[in-house]
Amino acid sequence: MGWHGILGFEYGIVQAPLGPDISGPELVAAVANAGGLAFLRAPDWESPDYLRELIRKTRSLTDKPFGVGVVLAFPHEKNINVILEEKVAVLQVYWGDCSVELVTKAHRSGVKIVPQVGSLEEAKKAIDAGVDAIIVQGREAGGHVISQDALISLLPKVVDLVGDRNIIVIAAGGIVDARGYVAALALGAQGVCLGTRFLATEESHAHPTYKRKLVEYDRTEYTDIFGRARWPGAPHRVLKTPFFTDWKSLPVHETEANQPVIGRTTIHDREIEIRRLGGTVPNVTTTGDIESMVLYAGQSVGLIKEILPAAVVVKRLVEGAQLLIKQKFS
Template identity: 55%
Template sequence: MMMKFGGILGFENGIILAPMGADVAGPELVAAVANAGGIGLLASPINNYDTTVKAIRDTKKLTDKPFGVGILLEFDCTKTIKAVFDEKLPVMEVYWGKFPKEMVDEAHKHGVKVIHQVGSVEAAERAIAAGVDCIIAQGVEAGGHISGTVSLVALLPRIVDLVGDRDIPVVAAGSISDARGYVAALALGAKGICVGTRFVATNEAYANQYYKQQLLHYTEQQTDRTDLYGRYTWRAYVRCLNTPFHETWKQAPNYGTLVNDESQPIIGQSTVYSEEIILRRFAGQVANPTTCGQLENMVMLAGQGVGLVNDIVPAGEVVRRYVEGAKAIIQELGETHLPKASPQPPTTDHEEKKIKDSWKWKWIKKLCL
């Protein structure tokens, strides 16, 4: 059983699974993260009530732990939100758009806490004014869709300072692929981390094996921030692997006018939440296990932390590595960077209690709980 470490919003630990779309963060991955004490977030279908309910119920079959759903605000999400309310989920994440106070209030009436992912201080100000329960600060180095242009190290402490003493935990997102990144985020004031790329390379992620394997062979210098993919429905920046296909087309003279419309050849097809999808060149959809066709010519979303992704393991193992690794690092830092209470071991119960009650041990204990 996972030990509690830095729990937020009533969950056992501060690890959040990014709701990676369209269905990479499906029931199996969400349940695995939830079972490990983290906050699993389903990638919700776009405004489809029945499909969202089915995905939620399929997840409930795999875990009795709480979990949530990610809501993409770029599109109409009324039906998806209704499914979250009707299924009585404890949290939902909203991102890429505004979620005003009246919508936050409505969520609270249904017992749903709102996590808002932002990419700028200005967006964080709006989220605070709306009364959200948690803010995810996403750095530009993150994989998938990225709304900001500032690195996590610069953005995170600014948002932490903005939140101040309000009861709104700030979570870090962007290239946090191991326990060292987790501890760095904690040092910058975060209460938890939101993870995408590292969770794609897990057994339970609903991603094509070819896509998972490619993550093991790329580094931080081999990703690109681009708006090349999915322009037909949504022109937005993503960070992806700089594959040979991507490298070729980003240098094309007509790069700015390329659109994945009917003028582009069909390169494959997928089944996404029971819907058959035709994939044309420059489609924004990553490959899932049903995808067939020219996999090497499809977008592969990944953050700059991909260089630290070296194996494909169960999602619970990923959570364990974050939690146990962070605890070990914090304890080591306490031993190497904080003053020693005494070179001599305590000789009485009174002296032992005095050392345990010292500010050094209180600091370490606070971080490890």
């Protein structure tokens, strides 16, 4: 198989923006250096100077291009301005309207723009807005999940919708290894976006206990019990830990707002108290009761057996896909 890459990157392998503050400069640089498209995650509040520092720190670790992901549900205008001023290669946006205005603004700055979508309607809007690529997220994905459809169902429909337009389709959700990569290519994608697999790397900013749980646990559940007060209406997929199992039936009117503080953390440039049932994922700076915090993960987490260097993840995907194609389809 010849590798064509996507959007100017060597391979069609994308490291999802993991947030907040999990995919930092070290992870992004490692994936970029290995030939993948990697995303920093912008803060979920306006913090242009800090974001500029993040981008520049990443540039000090790699001379390869990379991107930044922005959750449109939170304040983001100043952050986006910095991303465009710094002319990173790709702006990824999620959970909000990828408008014609935003696409035009990105393109004027020479920045490619790639929304992650979870429905055919969102994909239609993205196509009409003139985006460069679309990440199609299936319901099996980890973290915040906008999709209701499994990848095997939604992806081919978006591919058909794109037709012969020059828009790259990237598959996200449940992809962990070369099997998922080749399956996504068969379904019509030109690239794959992996979250949980890159979360479970040496370079991710996830707390060591969180990383260990990704290897230990193999079940997840789609829920809305975490972070309701700050981000209502935002379902997510998490590890089925004992804590989650105890709290999964939290009545809809209860939120983290009236729960005790169970830890502290620094997220991007802010020191934050973590309340029980808060949506704040434990990063490397977090202290407190880590096992009772939200531990986002995709449904295929059971296929992750070890924490690896990010470059090894990329290498295994590429070489594994080549081998699988040779053995199965030649």
